[in-house]
Amino acid sequence: MDxxxxxxxxxxxxxxxxxxxxxxxxxxxxxxxLYVGADGPGGTVQDxxxxxxxxxxxxxxxxxxxxxVTGNKGTDCMFEVKRNFHTPIQEGEWLWFPVKRxxxxxxxx
Numbered sequence: 001m002d003x004x005x006x007x008x009x010x011x012x013x014x015x016x017x018x019x020x021x022x023x024x025x026x027x028x029x030x031x032x033x034l035y036v037g038a039d040g041p042g043g044t045v046q047d048x049x050x051x052x053x054x055x056x057x058x059x060x061x062x063x064x065x066x067x068x069v070t071g072n073k074g075t076d077c078m079f080e081v082k083r084n085f086h087t088p089i090q091e092g093e094w095l096w097f098p099v100k101r102x103x104x105x106x107x108x109x
Contacts, residue, residue: 004071008053011066024054025069027077029101048086051079051099061095062088078102 003024010018030047037043051067067079079099081088086098 003054004073004075006069006071006075009068009070010058010061010064011068012060012063013065016060018058018060020053020055020058022072025071026052027079027099027101028052048082048098049079049100051097053095053097054093055095056093057090057095064088064097067097067099 003026005022005024008020008023008025010020012018028050030049032044032047034044035042051069053067064081067081069075069077069079078101079097080102082098082100084098088095088097090096
């Protein structure tokens with residue numbers, strides 16, 4: 001399977017920034033499910049989204065806070081690493097981050 005590759009900028013919440021080049025990645029937005037409350041109204045629940053990077057563990061990977069992805073096929077996204085119910089994990093040659101996709105909008109006056 002061919003994955004899109006990207007330049008990944010990793011912000012760890014300090015002055016140190018890390019850039020990873022030509023990293024295969026995959027984004028899984030998580031599943032949505034419907035629920036109905038006891039008194040009738042319902043809604044949807046969004047499962048945790050995951051961003052997978054096929055790379056060796058790098059210095060400070062576990063403490064990453066923001067991941068900016070600029071893909072070779074036009075992907076341009078920013079993800080906030082969420083640690084509410086999950087933490088980043090290493091699985092084989094993949095690093096998996098529980099994330100929330102952030103939207104970036106141009107400034108308007």
